[in-house]
Amino acid sequence: MSTDDTTPERTLVEAVSDGLHTEMERDDSVVVLGEDVGASGGVFRATEGLYDRFGRDRVVDTPLAESGIVGTAVGLAANGMRPVPELQFMGFVYPAFDQIVNHVARMRTRSRGRYSCPMTIRIPFGGGIRAPEHHSESKEAFFVHEAGLKVVVPSTPYDTKGLLASAIRDPDPVIFLEPKLIYRSFREEVPDEPYTVPIGEAAVRREGTDVSVFTWGAMTRPTMEAAENLAEEGVDCEVVDLRTLSPIDRETIVDSFEKTGRAVVVHEAPKTGGLAGEITSLIQEEALLYQEAPIERVTGFDVPYPLYALEDYYLPEAARIEDGIREAVEF
Amino acid sequence: MSESIRSDTDVQILDKDGSVLPDATVPDLDDDTLVEMYAQMRLCRSFDERAVSLQRQGRSGTYSTMLGHEGTLVGSAFALAEDDWIVPYYRDQGATVTHGLPLENILMYYMGHEQGSVIPEDVNVMPICITIADHIPHATGIAWASKLKGEESATVCYFGDGATSEGDFHEGLNFAGVMDTPNLFICMNNQWAISTPFERQTAADTIAQKAQGYGFEGIRVDGMDPLAVYTVTQQAREKALDPDADQARPTLIETLLYRIGAHNTSDDPSAYRGEEEVEEWREWDPLPRLETFLRERGLLDDEEIDAIEERNTEQVEAAVEAAENVTADPEEMFEHVYAEQTQNVREQQEYLRRLREEFGDEQLLED
Ligand SMILES: Cc1ncc(C[n+]2csc(CCOP(=O)(O)OP(=O)(O)O)c2C)c(N)n1
Numbered sequence: 001m002s003t004d005d006t007t008p009e010r011t012l013v014e015a016v017s018d019g020l021h022t023e024m025e026r027d028d029s030v031v032v033l034g035e036d037v038g039a040s041g042g043v044f045r046a047t048e049g050l051y052d053r054f055g056r057d058r059v060v061d062t063p064l065a066e067s068g069i070v071g072t073a074v075g076l077a078a079n080g081m082r083p084v085p086e087l088q089f090m091g092f093v094y095p096a097f098d099q100i101v102n103h104v105a106r107m108r109t110r111s112r113g114r115y116s117c118p119m120t121i122r123i124p125f126g127g128g129i130r131a132p133e134h135h136s137e138s139k140e141a142f143f144v145h146e147a148g149l150k151v152v153v154p155s156t157p158y159d160t161k162g163l164l165a166s167a168i169r170d171p172d173p174v175i176f177l178e179p180k181l182i183y184r185s186f187r188e189e190v191p192d193e194p195y196t197v198p199i200g201e202a203a204v205r206r207e208g209t210d211v212s213v214f215t216w217g218a219m220t221r222p223t224m225e226a227a228e229n230l231a232e233e234g235v236d237c238e239v240v241d242l243r244t245l246s247p248i249d250r251e252t253i254v255d256s257f258e259k260t261g262r263a264v265v266v267h268e269a270p271k272t273g274g275l276a277g278e279i280t281s282l283i284q285e286e287a288l289l290y291q292e293a294p295i296e297r298v299t300g301f302d303v304p305y306p307l308y309a310l311e312d313y314y315l316p317e318a319a320r321i322e323d324g325i326r327e328a329v330e331f
Numbered sequence: 332m333s334e335s336i337r338s339d340t341d342v343q344i345l346d347k348d349g350s351v352l353p354d355a356t357v358p359d360l361d362d363d364t365l366v367e368m369y370a371q372m373r374l375c376r377s378f379d380e381r382a383v384s385l386q387r388q389g390r391s392g393t394y395s396t397m398l399g400h401e402g403t404l405v406g407s408a409f410a411l412a413e414d415d416w417i418v419p420y421y422r423d424q425g426a427t428v429t430h431g432l433p434l435e436n437i438l439m440y441y442m443g444h445e446q447g448s449v450i451p452e453d454v455n456v457m458p459i460c461i462t463i464a465d466h467i468p469h470a471t472g473i474a475w476a477s478k479l480k481g482e483e484s485a486t487v488c489y490f491g492d493g494a495t496s497e498g499d500f501h502e503g504l505n506f507a508g509v510m511d512t513p514n515l516f517i518c519m520n521n522q523w524a525i526s527t528p529f530e531r532q533t534a535a536d537t538i539a540q541k542a543q544g545y546g547f548e549g550i551r552v553d554g555m556d557p558l559a560v561y562t563v564t565q566q567a568r569e570k571a572l573d574p575d576a577d578q579a580r581p582t583l584i585e586t587l588l589y590r591i592g593a594h595n596t597s598d599d600p601s602a603y604r605g606e607e608e609v610e611e612w613r614e615w616d617p618l619p620r621l622e623t624f625l626r627e628r629g630l631l632d633d634e635e636i637d638a639i640e641e642r643n644t645e646q647v648e649a650a651v652e653a654a655e656n657v658t659a660d661p662e663e664m665f666e667h668v669y670a671e672q673t674q675n676v677r678e679q680q681e682y683l684r685r686l687r688e689e690f691g692d693e694q695l696l697e698d
Contacts, residue, residue, distance in 0.1 A: 040526035040602045063496035063532050064463055064524050092462060095497060128698075130392050130443065132421070134461045222698060272675060301679045303668050308392055308443035309659035312696040313683060319695045320686060 009187040015157035016046045016122070016178060019164035020084065022194045024054055027082060030168060033060040034069055034086030034122075043088050044124060044183060066096035070121065074103050078115045082168060090125040090177075091134030097142075104173045105148030120167040120174045126218050126268050128181040128315055130308040137305050138217070138268040141275055143175045144246040150174045150199055151246040155220040157188045159243060162197030170199060179218035202249035204256070208238035211262040211328050214253060214279055216242040219266045219316060226321035235329055245275060253279060254286045261292035262328045266321055271299040293331035298324035336553045336615065340587050341539070342563050343553035347615055349623025358562045360409075362630050368409055368557055369621050369631065370639045372401040375425040376618065377643045378434065379592075381651060382441065386596040390655070391442045395422045399555065399591035402617030403519055405429055406560030407487065407584075410568055416455040416477070416486040418470035420463075422519070422590075423489040427456045434646060438654035445663045447654075455484070464494040467503030467516065474512035474571075474581075485571040487515045487564075493524025495538055507581040508545035513571035514581040515564060519554060521590035522612075526603035542583035554586025555617040558624075589615070661687070 010018060024030045032047055032054075038061035041048035051059040062069050066087055073083035087093045093100070100121070108116040127136030143151045152167055152174055154160040160178070167174035205220065206227050215223045220241045227237035238256050242249060257263050263283055265276035276297040283295060298316045306314055316324075337343045337352070344355040351357060360368075375397050385391040397404060404425030411417070411430060419427050424437045431454040439447030440459060450456055457473070460466035470488030477484045494500055495518060507514045518538045522529050535541060542549025548570075552563045567582035574580050589612035593600050600609075625631035665672065665680040672680075686695055 035524070036526045038526070043525065043597075061527050061531055064493035064527065065496040065498065067498050068496070094462075095499070132393050132441075132461055133459075271679070301664065301683070302673075302675045303664050303679075306664045307440070307445055307447070309657075310443070310445070310661055310664050312698075313661040314664060317696055317698050319690050319697065323686060323689075 007189040007191050010157045010190040011184045011187050012154070012157045012160050012178070013044055013046050013183040015160040015190045016164060017048050017050070018190060018192070019161040020047060020050055021053065022161070022192075023165055023168045024050065024058065026194060027168075029080060030082045030084060031058045031060065031076065032084045032086065033062050033073065035062060035064055035088055037061060037086050042086060044180065046122070046124075046178070047086065066092055066094075067099055070096035070099040070104065073119050074099060074107065074117055077117045077119050078107065083119045084122060084168060085119065086122045088124070089131075089135045090123050090137050090139060093123055100143070100149070100175075101146050105146045108172070109148060116171060117173045118171050120164070120170075120176050122176045122178060124178045124180040124183070126179045126181055127305060127311050128218065130311070133307060136308075136311065138300070140177060140245055141269060141273055144275060144278070148173070149246060150244070151177065152199055152244050153177045153179065153217040154243060155179065155182070155217055155241050157190050159197050159203070161190050162195050163199065163243065165194060166196045166199045169196070174199070177217065181218040182221065185221075197243075200244045200247050200249060202240050202242045202244070202252040204238065204252065205241050206237060206239040208236040208260070210236045210260055211264060211325055212238045212240060212256040212260045213264045213266060213321075213325060214240050214242060215266040216245065217268070219268055222316065222318045223266050223321055225318040226325060229318065229322055230325055235325065237325060248279075248282070250282060250286065253282060257283050257287050258290045261290050262331075264296040264298060264321070264324050264328050266298045266316055266324070268300050268315055270302045271297055272302045274299050293328050296324040296328045336555075336587060340551045340553045342550065342559045343556055344558040344562065345556045345620045345624055347620070349620040349627070351624070356562075358558055358565065360561070364409070365625060366630055366635070368405055368561075369618075369625055370643070371405045371425070371429055372557065372618055372621065373639055374428075374643045374646065375401040375404065377640070377647050378424075378437075378650075381647050382438065383596060385438070385651070386441075391438065393595050393597050394441050395595040396592040397422055397425050399521065399589045399612070399616070400519055401425055402557040402621070403517070403554040403560050403586040403588055406557035407517055407564040410561050410564035411487065412484070414455065414482065414484040415568070416457070416470070416473050416484060418457045418460070418466050418473060418486060418488040420460045420466060420490050420494070422491065426487075426489060430454065430456055432456050433650075435650040435653040438650055439657055442654055442657070444654070444657045444659060446657055464490060464497035464499040464503075466490070467494065467499050468506065470514055470516070471503045471507045471510070471512055474507065474514040475510050478510070478512055483572055485513045485515060485568045487517060489517045489519060491524060492518060492520040492522070492529055492532055492538060493527065494518070495541065496532055504542070504545045504581070504583065508547050508579060511580050515567050515571060516581065516583045517564070518583065518585045519588060520585050521588050523590055523594070523604065525594045525598060538585040539583060545581075545583075547579035547581045547583070549583040549585065551585045551587055554588030555615040555620070557617055557621055560586055591616075
């Protein structure tokens with residue numbers, strides 16, 4: 001614990017590692033496992049320092065096998081441990097997908113509460129870092145679609161540490177998606193002490209009256225930028241960072257929409273089957289009579305994530321988000 | 332590591348210093364082919380150096396070098412016939428290029444251009460596989476199809492030691508055994524999977540011994556000895572196409588070698604391994620070994636080496652130029668998603684066109 005009053009500033013990825021440190025100190029049953037998480041500190045350095053502090057029994061370099069990593073985590077969790085598996089990139093989660101959807105998500109149900117899988121599966125996700133093929137996808141919808149899982153996406157260092165703590169302490173499995181585009185793009189105060197940010201609560205990042213813009217993860221920043229740009233044109237955007245995608249914060253979404261009557265959803269994932277559809281549906285079910293314009297979706301395209309020379313065209317940037325917001329406002 | 336790699340391998344022809352081991356048989360290759368093999372290995376090295384420097388200058392993306400792998404890649408690819416298939420991963424460009432893939436394709440791909448993925452119709456090479464081990468069952472399927480169609484062609488799949496931990500490795504090899512397909516599985520055991528050493532990958536002594544569980548032969552070869560790799564590949568290929576009555580077609584070839592460089596341009600190996608180990612393995616570098624062999628036979632001298640180097644530099648520079656001349660066209664993103672464009676894709680393509688016209692690329696892409 002810090003002895004003076006200054007709170008250290010951390011990047012998002014440093015907040016991950018600090019969060020892991022803090023939770024491993026608190027609870028001996030927390031073990032980190034995955035490819036290269038040990039001596040090398042992980043491909044993004046998210047597990048840096050853990051190996052030296054907690055040793056190879058609690059910070060485990062596994063064989064290169066995602067199904068094995070998550071599958072053994074099911075057994076570890078069933079027998080009293082709190083595993084925190086790391087999957088290096090979202091494109092590499094699929095060998096473990098069978099374990100996640102058929103076992104991690106359903107163990108509580110299948111054993112009628114006798115066993116559960118309290119684990120936090122950390123997955124760096126999203127594009128924009130000129131990464132090779134299969135390193136940039138954002139397929140959060142796959143996990144949100146699966147009952148029994150919680151899905152969390154922080155967008156700030158402070159939230160990252162607090163949400164990670166909540167995830168690790170949660171009695172249910174949590175898919176913890178880390179927006180790697182903003183892993184190191186800014187710092188903010190992140191206390192050394194343990195604290196939590198509750199799962200299931202969205203954050204209103206900017207209050208506004210004309211239109212509600214819902215987003216999460218790395219898209220929060222270009223969305224805020226678009227909101228500021230539009231403010232100069234006299235459009236007052238409310239920006240809601242969902243933070244948790246499952247269970248989704250219905251109340252904050254609906255309240256915001258009832259206030260503005262217009263909505264835009266911004267996400268990196270392809271449009272079709274993406275969460276924007278779900279959020280639109282939710283709004284229509286709960287607040288149809290407040291609706292003053294079609295709900296706009298500003299998203300990635302329905303194409304495989306392109307090689308990086310084209311990724312800037314694929315990802316919604318501020319200008320595209322502004323365009324979507326204008327459509328909603330000018331209707 | 333022992334003075335000779337022989338104690339750990341079934342096949343080695345060149346000693347560490349490039350001399351032929353007393354009881355070894357040099358493969359029956361003509362002089363020109365031997366020199367060509369060396370030239371191709373040197374090409375790999377020049378290409379690697381250039382690709383890394385392009386990445387460092389921000390002119391290309393993450394790249395995985397073949398430093399130390401040249402003997403395996405070129406040695407094995409030289410044993411293939413034109414109709415054979417290669418199912419690659421991201422560290423075997425030396426083999427795919429030897430098999431006919433244009434050098435500039437590799438660069439374009441790592442520069443993030445979709446054009447790099449265009450494979451000439453007459454080159455039997457699959458797209459680079461970045462996801463570990465996923466391509467191993469593909470190789471089994473391709474070989475299976477060759478067998479069903481009665482074609483005289485073998486399929487070679489390259490992967491690392493880390494890949495053998497994935498379920499797909501097991502499934503791919505198990506199918507190959509059951510279907511008795513003309514497959515060569517070449518595992519480049521370079522001792523490391525990023526930071527994970529071989530002994531944290533498997534408790535087995537060798538990768539080759541795993542073949543036994545699938546009902547076919549496994550063989551371990553000095554992977555920094557191109558002649559040994561050539562010999563083993565050539566024999567495995569022959570067996571794949573025309574096995575004896577008691578033989579199974581597939582072979583698992585473990586090539587024992589070392590990844591001298593970093594895992595890729597974003598990796599810092601000093602975090603997990605000592606320089607001493609690297610230096611020890613560097614002494615087995617396939618290039619000087621083959622060079623000494625050729626010099627001693629009078630097939631190579633300084634002059635010839637200079638000529639090779641000059642040719643290679645030209646070839647690499649031509650590839651760099653071709654790759655850097657590619658301009659990214661966002662329309663390409665919407666092509667080849669389906670044989671016939673769907674309404675969704677078409678509309679989104681038009682939407683992007685409209686945005687580009689309205690905002691201009693600079694403003695649209697500004698972050
Ligand atoms: C399914 C999957 N998981 C993780 C990764 C990340 N990753 C890329 S390369 C690599 C190590 C591969 O080691 P190995 O198979 O031995 O091949 P080498 O790179 O040593 O040639 C890892 C873990 C990946 N590409 N695919």
